[in-house]
Amino acid sequence: MLYHVRMDVRIPPDLDPAVRDALIAREKEYSQQLQxxxxxxxxxxIAGEYANYSVLDVADHDELHxxxxxxxxxxxxxIQVTALxxxxSKVD
Known part of the structure; x- marks a missing residue:
């Protein structure tokens, strides 16, 4: 199943910089593994925002969650999710 997902990131500005950097590094590693x-x-x-549009291709709603x-x-x-x-009219 395909899902269009918008993710807006809102890290608290007062989060410890070392914690923030570690979270971002783990996020990158995890997302690249999934890619x-x-x-x-x-x-x-999304230009000008700490946000992205993604398409995920998973078995079902539970796997997406x-x-x-x-x-x-x-x-x-x-996070906003739209099932696709x-x-x-799509040409193969």
Missing amino acids: RSGKWPHIWR QILSNLPLFPYMD ARHP
């Missing part, structure tokens, strides 16, 4: 596995085939930064909730930055994110369906 290499094919679960996270697309990610785009597991992936998102395991993101190290999850506690600091606002194949468009009948």
